[in-house]
Amino acid sequence: MTFYKIGDDIADTTAPDVPIEQRWDKRRFDAKLVNPANRRRHSVIVVGTGLAGGAAGATLAEQGYRVIQFCYQDSPRRAHSIAAQGGINAAKNYRNDGDSVYRLFYDTVKGGDFRARESNVYRLAQTSTQIIDQCVAQGVPFAREYGGLLDTRSFGGVQVARTFYARGQTGQQLLIGAYQALSRQIDAGNVEMHARTEMLDLIVIDGRARGIVARDLITGQVSTYLADAVVLATGGYGNVFYLSTNAKNSNASAIWRAHRRGAYFANPCYTQIHPTCIPRSGDYQGKLTLMSESLRNDGRIWVPKNPGDTRSPDQIPEAERDYYLERIYPGFGNLVPRDIASRAAKNQCDLGRGVGPGGLGVYLDFADAIRRMGEDKVREKYGNLFEMYDRITGEDPYKVPMRIYPAVHYTMGGLWVDYDLQSTIPGCFVVGEANFSDHGANRLGASALMQGLADGYFVLPPMLGNYIASTKLEKVDASHPAVVDTVNEATGRLTRLLSIDGERTVDSFHRELGEIMWEECGMARSEDGLRKALGRLPELREEFWRSVKVPGTGDQLNQSLERANRVSDFLELGELMCVDALHREESCGGHFRVESQTPDGEARRDDDRFAYAGAWEFGGTGTGDQPILHKEPLNFDYVHLAQRNYA
Amino acid sequence: MKLTLRIWRQASPDEPGRMVAYEVPDANPDMSFLELLDVLNERLTLEGDDPVSFDHDCREGICGACGVVINGQAHGPRERTTTCQLHIREFNDGDVIDVEPWRSVAFGVIKDLMVDRSGLDRIIQAGGYISAPTGSAPEAHSTPVPKPIADTAFDNATCIGCGACVAACPNGSSMLFTSAKVAHLNSLPQGAPERAERVLNLVEAMDAEGFGGCTNTGECTVACPKGIPMDSIATLNREYLRASLGRK
Structure with missing residues (x-):
């Protein structure tokens, strides 16, 4: 049984056909401009206030557009970009270690296992240097050397030190920078900020995105907001797995609603499992906590050589330890890309060499680093991460090796966008993790912050201006039938959720969905497993709509209702992820199909059949409805297609 | 248990x-x-x-x-x-x-346990930023920042805006929150041009929001999950005095 239909190929037609170094310049030059005096007459909705949304809102407002911005949190400063720890990449070559825009481009395409669009990645690398300048000017306190210049470090998957950082809180510092820039525009009256307000649906009129339906989370009031364009900056969908490193309330509803309204969803199965998270401790666990990958710079990963060895780590002599990453990948050692490090940890645990509760963990040991640099130096570099680990586990990593295990962390898939970051719905732009654009099948460390800020500060604004300048938009108001219909659908859905009054909580459904996804669509995927999941998921969805229990009413603060609405979307998205994973009969990056591996267990791509981005069109949720696959063939004119090798 | x-x-x-x-x-x-x-x-x-x-x-x-x-x-x-x-x-x-x-x-x-902390956002909106429109930034290395100053700025910038300082203060003052932002931005060379205006505007906004006055009880620093120190409050007071006297 197939679970999908095949539609026509899709192509990005917006990247100019000139050498890659010139594409972004050419595109910006060709873009139409909006006269500064006229910008005030144009309004833009921005949903989300993370790095991409915060940067976009601030920049568009500075340029003179009227920005209407939303976040579900109580303040724009709380978006989950804030939790990124390690750093942000930029091709500054301050280390004189051979870095360049071209090398960052090359590393990103290779790290993404040749499943990203070259044009977009090159532009990302080009833009990276400007981001650092911008953030320093805003007062972002990056780590500095004693000479007063910026410090950098290296990160997984690369051999140069191009990662700028602010202790282990780089995401926080960059987000606060964007938040402050946004705050300045709020104060100036250029941004109308709606905190504690969640988007319920996208309003599409005459084929163009013209607004959103949103719910005030305090009063329950459902309202419409109309504008000339809509920017979705709502992050990733890792919470499909229930347990992930995402914030508890991070959700996919905005992008999923846009998908249902016609935006193609690309590569939904590309999820990143981060190798260095704190293992789970019990069934009550609500989320997982990541420890920055930067720890792999100085920590050494090992497991006992003998399966089932239950001695405490200090009782296991060197000769009986296996530093398996250093052994298998001598060139990169502990710094191999995330997907490889995660799978290697799973393989060791599958061999029975895992440590901690349930044997689901490996050691990340700083004993050598402490001997080499001294405890003070280690504390300065990683102090807050060590504290965090201690607080959560009750163990002191200065004395006992950390235990780590992979966890869902980032989703490379997202709404399909062209070079202009526009989705298949004209006027609906998608930035940051919410789109699929830059990381292919695997994202390199410290590249999410880079992409979020590149999209928000530098890429989106000129392209959004181009859209507005080249589009004639009719005036619309809330009485338009399309607006009324969308509002009715959104409120009808909430009413239905509240009226079921079944016997299972929202979380119990979410947890079950997460278990299915982790087992069958997690670190290793098989045809059998995915088919099993695709048998179970529609049943679970049906059960949800029959027996979920949502207490309270819709016209009040109701956190259960918020969760129910999000989980109802996760249930549909989970199915599409499994369909995508099933159809892609190759392994690439974070997508590992057990049927497609080399004799030594590495991912094996199938470039002849799968060198494309899979963009899915929504096909309905009824019996017999199937999503429609549109392929965007990927051409590699600059980076030679090759099997990744980090040995 | x-x-x-x-x-x-x-x-x-x-x-x-x-x-x-x-x-x-x-x-x-x-x-x-x-x-x-x-x-x-x-x-x-x-x-x-x-x-x-x-x-x-x-x-x-x-x-x-x-x-x-x-x-x-x-x-x-x-x-x-x-x-x-x-x-x-x-x-x-x-x-x-x-x-x-x-x-x-x-x-x-x-x-229940949810409160409205939007007053803290409005304090930041009043001037808790450096005016650096996108695209206008000089090359990052054009202004070296001595490491101790960068470290002080960072320590203050770690504030997460949770409001524990206000909850812990017998006066309901947001002095620690506000001072962390002043100490973060005013200590950096990039923040110098707006230094005086910033501290005056932030303090004015803090008062307008109905936060109480600071009497140096120090409960805020004990409650602060990020360890923002009392020194930051001293910095704010110094910056405020300096700005009020109109010295450049």
């Missing part, structure tokens, strides 16, 4: 609230405090009761969304820890634990 939670329940800003006791017989020492509330809420939902509303998001101690007063202490008994990072191993079997929202004139209760 068996714990009794006495939780502040308040249906809306206009209705009176009261403490309600709930037993949680199956608490686990490795749970976080918010996971304990999750477990309680699952039960309340199934029993047809209204689950307890509380703010939370990242659950990693960095977003600043969570925060309740636990046994009279903002974020509970463990130093330098947000509520989400507080674990049940800090308590003993049989404990009775009081859980209340942030209490302050400037933070109205929305429901």
